[in-house]
Amino acid sequence: MNRQFAVCVLLGACFFLWGCEKGRRMTNRDAIGRHSEQRLVRQVEVTLDYLLYLPGDYEKQDSWPLLVFLHGAGERGSDLNRVKAHGPAKQIEAGQELPFVVVSPQCPAGKWWPALDREVMALVDEMIEKHKVDPDRVTLTGLSMGGYGTWAIGSLYPERFAAVVPICGGGRPFLAGGLKDVPVWAFHGAKDPVVPLRESEQMVEAVNRAGGTAKLTVYPEAMHDSWTETYDNPDVYAWLLSHSKARD
Numbered sequence: 001m002n003r004q005f006a007v008c009v010l011l012g013a014c015f016f017l018w019g020c021e022k023g024r025r026m027t028n029r030d031a032i033g034r035h036s037e038q039r040l041v042r043q044v045e046v047t048l049d050y051l052l053y054l055p056g057d058y059e060k061q062d063s064w065p066l067l068v069f070l071h072g073a074g075e076r077g078s079d080l081n082r083v084k085a086h087g088p089a090k091q092i093e094a095g096q097e098l099p100f101v102v103v104s105p106q107c108p109a110g111k112w113w114p115a116l117d118r119e120v121m122a123l124v125d126e127m128i129e130k131h132k133v134d135p136d137r138v139t140l141t142g143l144s145m146g147g148y149g150t151w152a153i154g155s156l157y158p159e160r161f162a163a164v165v166p167i168c169g170g171g172r173p174f175l176a177g178g179l180k181d182v183p184v185w186a187f188h189g190a191k192d193p194v195v196p197l198r199e200s201e202q203m204v205e206a207v208n209r210a211g212g213t214a215k216l217t218v219y220p221e222a223m224h225d226s227w228t229e230t231y232d233n234p235d236v237y238a239w240l241l242s243h244s245k246a247r248d
Helices: 004-020 080-085 085-095 111-129 145-154 174-178 196-207 226-233 234-241
Strands: 030-039 042-052 062-068 103-104 133-142 163-167 185-189 215-217
Touching: 042 080, 042 085, 042 111, 062 085, 062 111, 062 145, 062 234, 080 234, 085 103, 085 133, 085 145, 103 111, 103 234, 111 133, 111 145, 133 145, 133 234, 145 163, 145 174, 163 226, 174 196, 185 196, 196 215
Parallel strands: 062 103, 062 133, 133 163, 163 185, 185 215
Antiparallel strands: 030 042, 042 103
16 A cells, blocks of 8 residues: 555656646747646646736846736637737837836636636746746736636735736625735726626625725726726826735
């Protein structure tokens, strides 16, 4: 019995080492990468392609805040150029400088962000390991499906995020209490025909009932596109930069 157990342990260790495949090291300012993770339990490989942005003066600082951007449902698939349609990825493509390391993963076709929480968090770990990222200044934002992902992933891993900005999203209010100690600034259009405003209202109310201080900005005339005005607002980035797990 002991011999059989030892053989099983040895084989398990071999499979684990074989599965620890890392994404390519990206060194340019706007890069394309792939994060690969082998799951021993289910014996399936899960991959996320991503865009990586490093600020122009990246080498001048010892550490940087990380901004994780989750796109909407229309940008799913295998063409990373689609991720550049909106949000920080679009701004970077247009030449805008942002004071963050920014990682913008792409959700595979047929999937959605709330179900990819472990993959997103594995990517965050990879960013911290490979780049000069301050683990106390990891922030998360997303729009539409990415807004749902921001609520879900932030609620499941509140200890990992300094602040979150969900845009025109929603989720499960009974989980939102997990964000009671995380600064939350949500945005939504009052006339949104795709994701009703009530979706954001319920989540913000749930966080605050749990003792949090989440806030919601509503654009009275906006429909589903409440992200353009949000990401064009420098106050949003300043607010994200103002938070740190260590300092807060």
